[in-house]
Amino acid sequence: MRFLSTRRRSRAAKPIMLLLALMLVGSVYAVVSPATSSQADTNASSQVAAGKAIFEQNCSSCHGLGGAGTTQGPSLAGVGAASVDFQMGTGRMPMARPEAQAPSKPTKFTDEEIAQVAAYVASLAPGPQVPSSSTYNASGLTAEQLARGGELFKTNCSACHNIEGRGGALPGGSYAPSLSKTSDKHIYEAMRIGPQQMPVFSKGVVTDEDAREIIGYLNTVRTQPNDGGLALGGIGPVTEGLWGWIVGIGGLILVAHWLARKGARAR
Ligand code: HEC
Ligand code: HEC
Known part of the structure; x- marks a missing residue:
């Protein structure tokens, strides 16, 4: 505690207190100020508009303008937000090229973009909603x-x-x-x-x-662990070895550190 005298600490505390007070005022305001429904409406329609733009760029080549479908992809009227959330969230859509079954892969879209496209497709015709x-x-x-x-x-x-x-x-x-x-x-x-x-x-x-x-x-x-050792995400023996290193060597370092400190204290 030689580094922080009480005077210094209290000087540092002032700006922190001010910051905390500002944050408190901000969050109280956010809770108290009512979100008017007209604001919610514009939010929803701007979400649909943003989704439409993403759709026309990434999806309409196969699913057609307005999601009406082409020979390359089915109509999306009535498939619902849940279907879009599933197809884009699991990385199946957009399909890279026409093929029998779209594989799942990491998606390149953010949750927000997926929600926008889902809102757009849901605006075409009602369908299953994204579950809470x-x-x-x-x-x-x-x-x-x-x-x-x-x-x-x-x-x-x-x-x-x-x-x-x-x-x-x-x-x-x-x-x-x-x-x-x-x-x-x-x-x-x-x-x-x-x-x-x-x-x-x-x-x-x-x-x-x-x-x-x-x-x-x-x-x-x-x-559940399966037969041949831990699955560790199913990536194989490499990760198992890696964990051995991290846990094993890490543990040894901790023990050595503890022994050294104990020794120092005993002296
Ligand atoms: C290369 C063509 C292609 C592109 C690009 C593409 N899709 Fe598809 N999509 C398909 C085909 C073909 C199917 C049907 C086969 C399947 O489900 O795997 C399909 C199925 C779907 C379904 C399921 C429809 C149902 O009946 O349940 C949804 C939802 C969907 N696509 C959304 C999208 C969205 C959103 C995008 C853009 C981000 C997109 N797709 C881009 C070809 C495409
Ligand atoms: C008739 C065979 C069949 C049955 C029965 C079936 N599924 Fe499927 N399931 C499929 C096929 C095929 C796909 C892949 C669809 C695609 O790629 O578009 C799939 C995909 C899935 C996926 C997506 C996995 C991923 O890749 O992210 C889930 C989750 C799933 N099924 C769960 C279930 C559950 C839960 C049940 C029982 C309530 C079930 N399925 C019953 C055939 C089946």
Whole structure:
């Protein structure tokens, strides 16, 4: 504490207090000032306009102007925001070139841009909406509910995706992908929109509660260790070696450090 005398500290504290006070005023103002509905309307229509611009640049070559469809891609009227969120969020769309099945890949769009395109497509015709996180959040399920999710997955999904969600080939050269990296939201959306060969699972067949149990089951399958050592994200022995280094050597350094300090104190 030789470096910070109390006087110095109090001098430094003044600007910090001022900053805190300003932040407090700002957040109180943000909470108190009412967001008028006309403002919300312009926000929504500017979101649609921004989405339209992105769509015309990246999607209309295949899906047509106004999403009416071409020989290269289907009409998007009525597919809904959820379908766009799924297709762009999993990186399937925009498709690089016409092919039998668009693979999932890292998306090059931000969440905001995806929401804009989704709002635009939803403005063409009503369709399934993007779910709120409480709809698909599967945390806090009981062991009983997770077991039920496993049963539901077995009956409805495992024929194509394999019982552990590892995916598999389908007739006609297409495939059901592995579900090991799919986000909870995209799992929920896939059930409701049924991409490509996958059937639509409506709320009458798979209720929202069933869906959460299925998502919970898939999450437990992912975190379960498999036979040959830890999966560590399934990247293979390289990561396993790397972790050995980080954890092992890191641990040794910590122990050495502790011993040295203990020795110094004893002296
Ligand atoms: C190279 C052509 C091509 C481009 C570019 C393209 N798509 Fe597609 N899109 C397709 C084809 C073909 C399908 C149908 C096959 C499939 O689902 O894999 C499809 C399917 C879709 C679907 C699912 C439709 C349904 O019936 O459920 C959505 C949503 C979609 N595209 C959105 C987009 C968006 C948004 C973009 C731009 C960011 C885009 N696509 C760019 C060719 C394309
Ligand atoms: C008839 C076979 C079939 C059944 C049954 C089926 N799926 Fe699928 N599923 C597919 C195919 C095919 C795709 C890939 C679609 C595409 O690429 O556009 C897919 C894609 C998915 C994806 C997207 C994964 C990714 O790549 O990000 C999820 C999640 C998913 N399915 C979950 C489920 C769940 C949950 C069930 C059961 C409620 C189910 N599926 C039942 C065939 C099936």
